[in-house]
Amino acid sequence: AQKVTQAQTEISVVEKEDVTLDCVYETRDTTYYLFWYKQPPSGELVFLIRRNSFDEQNEISGRYSWNFQKSTSSFNFTITASQVVDSAVYFCALSDSGNTPLVFGKGTRLSVIA
């Protein structure tokens, strides 16, 4: 069975600090996809990134970066120089290569304080 664990329930940082959100996954599939979504207080789910299991390259997009390590089944998300607008719940999710209903982690609530 597929499972996503986000051990950090809540994180609070001061603006401009860097913060890393952890994600550990379990799957028996050799081909799978990992995702991060952001859910701001307004409630919508905003797609941030998709990574397939064959691509272990780290990715950077502006202040966001992702570290995918198959050896530890982790897909961690780092926000550099955090801003108040980064305050949201962040979900890590997993799907297999066939049909892709997403399995979500419980989410990490990030609060960035000015």
Next chain:
Amino acid sequence: AAGVIQSPRHLIKEKRETATLKCYPIPRHDTVYWYQQGPGQDPQFLISFYEKMQSDKGSIPDRFSAQQFSDYHSELNMSSLELGDSALYFCASSPRRTEAFFGQGTRLTVV
């Protein structure tokens, strides 16, 4: 760019009533998903459609049903509503079963 459109955005119903939620996927997306997110919870998969055929079923109660129409829009029908059905309901669409793009959700409150 076009996004997934859900209507209504907010809905208040009484117990035992029926509700219908609508979803209009992004054009040319072939897969539609429905998720339910309770307060403080992660989204839970309910049901999905691929090319208008039901493709997967998750934790959808028997009181709920869904379908996808010829124009690719989808509807989630919920009957005999219970207080516990109060949640945010998301529709998502996906091109060729890749990343899912979510609508803004319908917040259902059952009183």
